[in-house]
Structures are given as C-alpha cells and as structure tokens.
Amino acid sequence: MGPVIGMTPEKRAETPGAEKVAGLSQIYKMGSLPEAVDAARPKATLVDNESADDELTNLNWLHESTNLLTNFSFGSEGLPIVSPLYDIEGDDVPSFGPSCYQNQEKKSATSKPPYSFSLLIYMAIEHSPNKCLPVKEIYSWILNRFPYFATAPTGWKNSVRHNLSLNKCFQKVERSHGKVNGKGSLWCVDPEYKPNLMQALKKQPFSSKSTFYSPPASPQSGSLSPHYLSSVLKQNQVQTLKGEKPLPVKTAVQKKRSYSNAFNHSSAMRLHESDSLATSTDPKEDHNYSASSMAAQRCASRSSVSSLSSVDEVYEFIPKSSHVGSDGSEGFRSEEDTDVDYEDDPLGDSGYASQACADTTEKGQPDKKMRKQACQEIDEELKEAAGSLLHLAGIRTCLGSLISTAKTQNQKQRKK
DNA sequence: GGTATCATAAACACAT
DNA sequence: CATGTGTTTATGATAC
Numbered sequence: 001m002g003p004v005i006g007m008t009p010e011k012r013a014e015t016p017g018a019e020k021v022a023g024l025s026q027i028y029k030m031g032s033l034p035e036a037v038d039a040a041r042p043k044a045t046l047v048d049n050e051s052a053d054d055e056l057t058n059l060n061w062l063h064e065s066t067n068l069l070t071n072f073s074f075g076s077e078g079l080p081i082v083s084p085l086y087d088i089e090g091d092d093v094p095s096f097g098p099s100c101y102q103n104q105e106k107k108s109a110t111s112k113p114p115y116s117f118s119l120l121i122y123m124a125i126e127h128s129p130n131k132c133l134p135v136k137e138i139y140s141w142i143l144n145r146f147p148y149f150a151t152a153p154t155g156w157k158n159s160v161r162h163n164l165s166l167n168k169c170f171q172k173v174e175r176s177h178g179k180v181n182g183k184g185s186l187w188c189v190d191p192e193y194k195p196n197l198m199q200a201l202k203k204q205p206f207s208s209k210s211t212f213y214s215p216p217a218s219p220q221s222g223s224l225s226p227h228y229l230s231s232v233l234k235q236n237q238v239q240t241l242k243g244e245k246p247l248p249v250k251t252a253v254q255k256k257r258s259y260s261n262a263f264n265h266s267s268a269m270r271l272h273e274s275d276s277l278a279t280s281t282d283p284k285e286d287h288n289y290s291a292s293s294m295a296a297q298r299c300a301s302r303s304s305v306s307s308l309s310s311v312d313e314v315y316e317f318i319p320k321s322s323h324v325g326s327d328g329s330e331g332f333r334s335e336e337d338t339d340v341d342y343e344d345d346p347l348g349d350s351g352y353a354s355q356a357c358a359d360t361t362e363k364g365q366p367d368k369k370m371r372k373q374a375c376q377e378i379d380e381e382l383k384e385a386a387g388s389l390l391h392l393a394g395i396r397t398c399l400g401s402l403i404s405t406a407k408t409q410n411q412k413q414r415k416k
Numbered sequence: 417g418g419t420a421t422c423a424t425a426a427a428c429a430c431a432t
Numbered sequence: 433c434a435t436g437t438g439t440t441t442a443t444g445a446t447a448c
Binding site: 159 | 421422423
C-alpha cells in the first residue's frame with residue numbers, strides 16, 4: 001500500500017503549489033480588497049515599477065484562478081460518480097464497461113478495499129461538502145462505499161480512529177461549545193498533505209473501480225467534479241504564485257508524535273522521489289522535524305485544496321494575528337455553524353457526505369435541489385470574487401500604465 | 417536482515 | 433452506566 005501516513009511537511013514543499021498560500025477563497029474571505037490584492041501579490045508595489053510590472057503583467061495566476069473557477073464546480077450532483085478515485089482525483093477514468101463494473105461491484109462487496117485507511121478516510125472527508133467529518137460519518141461513508149466493512153470485524157473502526165489520531169494528514173477540529181451535537185470532533189484533511197494524499201491515491205496500483213462499491217441508490221452528493229484534480233493543480237499554482245500563508249488555529253504539534261513522525265518520514269520521501277510534480281526544495285528542510293519548524297512550515301504551507309469548496313462556509317483559516325493563543329497555537333476557526341447541527345443544516349442535510357448521501361437517497365429531489373442551489377450560490381460567489389480580483393488587477397494594470405506614461409512624459413519635459 | 421509502512425488489537429481516559 | 437471518541441502502545445505482516 002502506498003505510503004500515506006504522515007507525510008512530512010517537508011514533502012509539502014515539493015508539492016506544487018501546496019505551499020505557502022491561501023486558496024482563492026481565502027483571499028476572498030479576507031474581507032478588505034486591498035488585503036486581497038496584497039495577498040495576491042505581496043511583492044508588488046506601485047513604487048517598485050519593475051517588480052510591479054512583473055507582478056502586474058504576470059496575471060497568470062489570476063487567469064489560472066478563473067480557469068479554476070470555470071472548471072471547478074460544486075457538487076456536480078448530476079454526475080454519476082462511480083469511484084472515489086474518480087471523484088477525488090477527477091481523473092477521467094477510461095470507460096469501464098458496465099458489466100465489468102458490476103462484476104467488480106460484486107467483488108468489492110466482499111473483498112477488502114485496496115486503499116489504506118488513510119486513503120479511505122481521505123476519500124470520505126474529501127467527499128463531504130464541508131471537507132470535515134465526524135468519525136461517525138467517516139464510518140458511514142466507508143461502510144456505504146465499501147460493504148466489506150459491514151461484515152468485517154469491528155476492529156476497523158478502531159483502525160480508523162487510530163489513523164485519524166496518528167496520521168498527520170488529518171486534523172481534528174473542535175466543535176464550538178454552543179451547539180454541541182454529537183460526540184467527538186470533526187476531522188479534516190490537512191490541506192498541506194492533500195497533494196500527497198492525491199499522489200498516493202493516484203499511485204494506487206488498483207483500478208479505482210476494482211474494489212469500489214457504489215451503492216445503487218447512492219447519489220454521491222457533495223461529490224467533486226471530474227475536474228477536481230486539474231482544479232486542484234491549478235489552484236495550487238495560484239497559491240504558489242500568491243505566496244500568502246494563512247495560519248491555522250490548530251497546533252501542528254498537537255497530535256503528531258514521534259512514532260508517526262518516524263514512519264511517516266520515509267513515505268514522504270518516497271512520494272517525493274516519485275512525485276513528478278515535485279519542485280526543488282531546500283535540502284536542509286527535509287530533515288528539519290522539530291515541532292516548531294513543523295508548525296511553522298505547516299502554517300506557511302497551509303493552503304487549502306478544499307478552500308474553494310464549501311468547506312469555507314464552515315471553516316476558514318485565519319491570520320495568526322487575529323486568532324492566536326499565547327502559545328502561538330493555530331488552527332481552524334469554527335464559525336457559527338462550525339459544529340454543524342445535522343438537523344439544522346441549511347443544506348437540508350448534515351452537511352456531511354454520507355449524511356448527504358443518505359438524505360438524498362431518502363428525501364430525493366428537494367434536498368438535491370437545495371444543495372444544488374447552495375452550490376450554485378457558492379459558485380457564483382467565487383466567480384464574483386474572481387471577477388473582483390480581475391477587476392482590481394485591471395485597475396492595477398491601468399495604474400501601472402498611467403504611471404509609466406507619466407514617467408515618460410516627465411522625462412520628455414525634462415529633456416526639453 | 418534491517419527498516420518502513422500499514423493493519424490490528426488492546427488499554428485507557430474522557431465526553432456524552 | 434453504557435457508549436462513543438480519542439490517544440497511546442504493542443505487535444505482526446508485508447514490502448523494499
């Protein structure tokens with residue numbers, strides 16, 4: 001099984017765009033537009049013409065983001081997702097004959113999934129609209145998709161919890177106290193490790209459909225569009241270009257222990273070695289595993305693959321300055337509806353994947369419509385945000401050209 | 417054979 | 433008190 005657990009933050013640096021920047025939605029969420037601009041182009045100033053030019057004229061990241069927005073669609077309810085991999089990776093999986101698939105379904109119902117628990121959890125979380133799931137929902141998702149576990153010894157739940165607890169890829173997010181509903185916390189995928197998980201998923205030697213069981217009535221709500229991967233990659237590019245680093249509220253050191261550190265390290269390295277998208281990184285960083293540096297790096301690299309998704313409705317990374325404990329703790333900030341009340345969820349369901357699946361299955365069209373509507377709204381908001389950024393970029397460009405024009409005129413006058 | 421990864425089991429504490 | 437959740441430790445299987 002591919003190495004997944006606890007890929008080191010160092011690995012993150014090699015993952016394209018995984019590093020150092022907030023997702024577009026984070027910019028969007030930053031509130032004030034100047035902030036957003038700064039975040040997008042931290043180096044560019046009106047004074048520094050050259051760098052400004054570089055930054056101003058090089059609006060690729062913005063185009064990327066718009067492409068991203070175009071490609072990225074929420075929910076994609078209508079799409080018959082057949083595989084968690086298909087769903088998450090967004091790969092256009094080669095056609096797989098129905099009969100073949102059915103055979104595989106039969107097979108999958110009894111055979112053990114080829115994915116590690118880490119990947120299963122990742123898929124479960126990634127399928128959730130909010131990219132956060134309580135353990136119970138993770139169980140449900142896995143059970144739903146891999147009936148093998150229905151008959152498997154109960155120990156697998158222990159393994160899931162064990163993985164969540166130990167695996168660096170997963171972050172626990174406390175529910176806010178006000179609306180405690182259900183035990184435990186929510187679990188999210190650390191955006192920093194998402195590229196690694198994606199890689200691990202892609203590296204699975206198994207056909208994505210070979211063992212995946214798609215329940216006949218499972219509507220795959222909250223599933224991601226087939227463009228997910230490309231979107232993620234594009235987004236990563238955008239994030240890389242922006243250089244913004246949102247700081248999580250949760251402490252990076254909180255759970256990851258030497259044990260996981262130890263056995264996670266090499267996996268990260270392996271992934272690194274085979275990561276075709278890898279970029280060069282400071283070799284020194286590869287061996288820096290101090291808690292503080294890890295935390296710092298995690299902060300620095302805190303990008304959010306899911307940041308363009310509805311997760312932003314519930315969780316957002318916030319700047320350290322605005323939300324940090326004296327110990328410098330970091331993490332997610334839970335918003336009002338962080339501990340999403342399953343019953344009160346405006347989306348008409350729990351807001352969690354499996355719940356959404358179940359609800360859609362049970363309630364049918366209305367929820368689907370509501371969810372679709374919500375997704376469209378979010379989509380529009382994001383497009384609007386991109387539009388704003390483009391607008392700002394346009395203004396910026398205009399200003400730049402005006403300044404250069406003024407300068408040339410100035411020079412002409414001096415010559416005279 | 418050593419090491420790393422992963423799965424599994426178990427014990428424990430804590431919360432609900 | 434029962435159950436669920438989260439953490440930790442230990443061990444074995446497997447692959448490299």
